[in-house]
Amino acid sequence: MWNHRKFRMPDGAEITGHQGDSYEVRVSVPSDDDGFFGRQCPACSMSFRIHGGDYEALPDDLMLWCVYCGHHDDHSDFMTTQQRERIIRAAGDLGMQLISQGFEDAFRGLSRGNSRRGVSISYEGKPFYPRPLPGINEERLVRIRTCSECQIRYAVFGEHRYCPVCGQLPAAAVAFDALQADAARLDALEALPPGAKAVLREQGVFTRSWVDTIENVVGVVEALGSAVFRAAVPDAEARLRGKGNVFQRLDDMAALFVAAGYDDVRPELGTQTWQRLAETWAARHVCTHNDGIVDQKYLTKVPTSSARVGQRLVVTETDCRRAIDDATALCRALNELTS
Template sequence: MNVEIPMEIHSDEKGYLDRQCPNENCLFEFKVNMQDWEDKVSDDEVHCPLCGQIAPSDSWYTYEQLDAMQEIATNWARNYTLGEIDKMFGSLARSTRNNKYIKITYKRNRPVTFVNNPIGAKEEWNLDITCEKCGTRYSVIGSAYFCPCCGYNSASNVFDNSMNTITKMVQSLDEMKATLTDQFDMDTAEAMCRSMLENSFGQVVSAFQKFAQCKFKEISGIEKRVNDFQMVDKGSQYFRNETGSGYEAFLSSDELIRMKLYFQRRHIIEHNTGIVDQKYIDNSGDNDYSVGQRIVVKTCEALDLITIIKKLSSGICTLI
């Protein structure tokens, strides 16, 4: 017997529908505007905003929605089964009412009321995103890399999310150090926070080089090696040759000098554990260190690098 039980899933107060990635290694939860889910999103292809998993639209129910649907189906089945039992034995009891040899009595089950309540939604979230390509509106906690409707990977959104995360991490190091000191000890907390601060240089450079590569491809149709944009002069020349504007169009000469210095420091931190060698001195012109010393990253320098890169990225976006 095939039975269809209509079930209604409500959106949150902003009109967004709860969804969850079916990839067991991801299970990322997100929301899609209900109207866009119905009008724009394909039945055959939905993309996870975090991992990029592609699956049909009926694969994206959250665990809470599936549990609610299971409960509704179970209640319907229990109600239906008891009703059928009442019919069968009630009829049998009536048929033997005047039989002097066999008499069957049947006490009817307590009626069960089947209530098909709509399935609710989680509270609305703060981060709402509109796809630059197809206009689909969706909401996430944390970061998103793909549009759930068309799968478009927005270099600008990914970059902005990355920079915001790095900025908050750097600004929160003192609070994190206090928490880590309570959990471990002062020495461990200091080492962990210093490592996070040093790694912030690499995180900023990685975010920028991917952003710059994607933006240059959008402008020129040419895909350059992502590592080319680790080299400030080379990346600037690419944009200058294609658009007439290099990095100097958006940064002051002093900001460009500091950007190059920070990029060189990032390189020596990642590839030589921060120990200064002659090649670093020759490439950077850094007079603050001698060969054999170790680079010390300051919070103000990390925030300065973030400010410079945000300013430059805003300028690059105007070239498109």
């Protein structure tokens, strides 16, 4: 019968089993003030966080997904660096006590008397006092996500495509999260101190960010439209053959769904919203393919523009926020077409 009580373990570590020369040690991983603790992908090394209560309710043989790269492995492989250091400290303290016990067992019963011809060996053990386990001080969460499928709460620190438990996220969830991320970036830039804003504005960071937002908005709608169409239309590939990147072209995309038997999203969104979307798409085309230089194709799409051919298009924060709102409405309409 093994006696684990003869070993001293630090707060947060407990010996829970023993078989032969092996000891099973449970080491706690403290959660932050919001109830979340860290996970780190063994493939891409990026970190995310999961709600501790939700995690405890999951099965012991859980296989986790990296929310960023989609690596899929045993949940124990997703320990963070700080968590691993905590476990190593506990294992090291147990190891020191096992070694000490080994010496005590080896010398127990040996004579300590003097010998004229032999060597006298003595060993005196000393009480072992474990060191406190290292604390966990990892990056705090910013915004909590809740998976629509399994309801697990988690937090990420970058663009992600997977739920840590369910795997691949629905295309609509990815789209709405991406649009919210672009809005958050605009908010973050606006919230900078005046001095920092002035430096970034002078270096063109704001302008570049606004152009990126317009390009991102179009990309989000393109990805969602493609995913929705391919999932809902049995002969999608045949219908798409020869049409090029049809999901980058607003009217062609809408007509594609109509031809497949679905409602036309244009009347639902309204003429004004659809025209604004057309202007966003035209701005994206100019910025992406013509370095922002206005051409006749742009002026045809945006007849109310005061720009002239050859001028460089100016994108503003107002344009971006309007584009995000309009794209959100379009994504919602696309997602509801086949639901």
